[in-house]
Amino acid sequence: MNNKNITTIFVASDHAGYELKEQILKFLEKQNYFVNDLGCYSVESVDYPDYAVNVANNVKENIYFSKGILICGTGSGMVIAANKIKGIRAVNCFTKEMADMAIKHNNANILCLGARIIKSKDTLNIVRAFLESEFEGERHQVRIDKIHNLTEK
Numbered sequence: 001m002n003n004k005n006i007t008t009i010f011v012a013s014d015h016a017g018y019e020l021k022e023q024i025l026k027f028l029e030k031q032n033y034f035v036n037d038l039g040c041y042s043v044e045s046v047d048y049p050d051y052a053v054n055v056a057n058n059v060k061e062n063i064y065f066s067k068g069i070l071i072c073g074t075g076s077g078m079v080i081a082a083n084k085i086k087g088i089r090a091v092n093c094f095t096k097e098m099a100d101m102a103i104k105h106n107n108a109n110i111l112c113l114g115a116r117i118i119k120s121k122d123t124l125n126i127v128r129a130f131l132e133s134e135f136e137g138e139r140h141q142v143r144i145d146k147i148h149n150l151t152e153k
Helices: 015-030 048-061 076-082 096-104 120-132 139-150
Strands: 008-013 035-037 066-072 090-092 110-114
Touching (some): 008 015, 015 035, 015 120, 048 066, 048 076, 048 110, 066 076, 076 090, 076 110, 096 120, 110 120
Parallel strands (some): 008 066, 066 110, 090 110
């Protein structure tokens, strides 16, 4: 089911995540999300930071109405690169429970996935939890504000 608050999902991968990205794109389109595929477009080797920064900047520009999904071999490189962009809260999730809590408590705006780590049968459940969960706010917002203040130092 489509979360009515999300208008766009920016998706990208490196070469290791390309095939999983294609599966996720099909799933999102079936769920009636508006998806913007920002690459890569083959299994030819590319540099993941370029894709992470592109998705992060697009999410940042549309901060209240978009989410991002990044896929590489482990998810680690993408999450490190994406979190370098101010205002981004990227998470690397391996279970649907992690994705659910990343939204409820951290109001994450980019999901990073490891194509070589996660079983493909679990991936769509992780994506669904990330997109359908809702931020609980209140005490969690105080903590997010503290995290964002770190980038001001």
